[in-house]
Amino acid sequence: MSTGTLVLLRHGESEWNAMNLFTGWVDVPLTDKGIGEGKRAGQLLKEHDVLPDVLYTSLLRRAISTANIALDAADRHWIPVVRDWRLNERHYGALQGKNKAQTKAEYGDDQFMLWRRSYDTPPPPIEAGTEYSQDADPRYAGLDEVPLTECLLDVVKRLIPYWEETISADLKAGKTVLITAHGNSLRALVKHLDGISDEDIAGLNIPTGIPLRYDLEVGADGRLTPLNRGGTYLDPEAAAAGAAAVASQGAK
Numbered sequence: 060m061s062t063g064t065l066v067l068l069r070h071g072e073s074e075w076n077a078m079n080l081f082t083g084w085v086d087v088p089l090t091d092k093g094i095g096e097g098k099r100a101g102q103l104l105k106e107h108d109v110l111p112d113v114l115y116t117s118l119l120r121r122a123i124s125t126a127n128i129a130l131d132a133a134d135r136h137w138i139p140v141v142r143d144w145r146l147n148e149r150h151y152g153a154l155q156g157k158n159k160a161q162t163k164a165e166y167g168d169d170q171f172m173l174w175r176r177s178y179d180t181p182p183p184p185i186e187a188g189t190e191y192s193q194d195a196d197p198r199y200a201g202l203d204e205v206p207l208t209e210c211l212l213d214v215v216k217r218l219i220p221y222w223e224e225t226i227s228a229d230l231k232a233g234k235t236v237l238i239t240a241h242g243n244s245l246r247a248l249v250k251h252l253d254g255i256s257d258e259d260i261a262g263l264n265i266p267t268g269i270p271l272r273y274d275l276e277v278g279a280d281g282r283l284t285p286l287n288r289g290g291t292y293l294d295p296e297a298a299a300a301g302a303a304a305v306a307s308q309g310a311k
């Protein structure tokens with residue numbers, strides 16, 4: 060029996076995406092292009108009649124703004140919103156604020172890709188109290204410990220229990236759920252949904268600003284599984300081009 064509809068939306072282009080900087084938990088705004096991507100995402104939701112009943116977003120403004128713009132364009136600006144740090148981007152440790160191409164040139168391809176896409180090797184930790192650290196940020200005051208770096212496995216560990224305990228309940232109740240989040244937090248969720256191995260997830264990149272729809276059913280184990288494995292991008296051509304652009308970051 061099919062149940063809720065899930066829509067995953069990576070935020071539109073941010074200022075640091077445009078500057079090719081590692082971003083992680085640094086709270087940067089959208090560019091004009093990113094604002095346009097948010098609008099287009101909302102139009103796609105409307106055109107495909109995928110109208111969210113509830114929004115889950117990270118605590119970072121690039122995801123929050125993208126959601127606001129998209130929902131406005133889809134005439135769903137009024138739906139309830141749940142914000143949670145567990146949807147935040149992967150914390151990029153001491154790489155936050157560093158240029159990707161320069162980092163690749165300085166440390167070599169292998170180390171660069173290990174930090175960017177390995178499942179369980181985190182970048183070096185950021186020093187607490189420095190410009191791009193979040194250890195004193197009031198929005199994380201409730202956390203036992205604010206991360207100083209994270210690998211994708213760390214994101215899986217914080218995000219999947221939240222998915223199972225909270226977001227899944229809305230989907231099992233038949234709702235259409237929009238999640239606006241980030242390249243790596245969405246990779247963690249897609250890995251879980253599609254059962255992608257620790258090795259293969261390295262090759263999966265999520266484009267900015269294009270809704271990815273999953274139709275879900277409740278499996279024998281009581282967990283949600285996709286009827287359309289891999290999901291369905293509402294603009295597949297733009298998604299393929301966008302994913303290729305993410306994969307090649309560091310080349311410029």
Ligand SMILES: O=C(O)[C@@H](CO)OP(=O)(O)O
Pocket residue numbers: 076080081082083084148151175242243305308
């Ligand atoms: O910098 C970041 O936080 C992420 C997403 O933009 O980058 P990457 O795709 O290199 O993991």
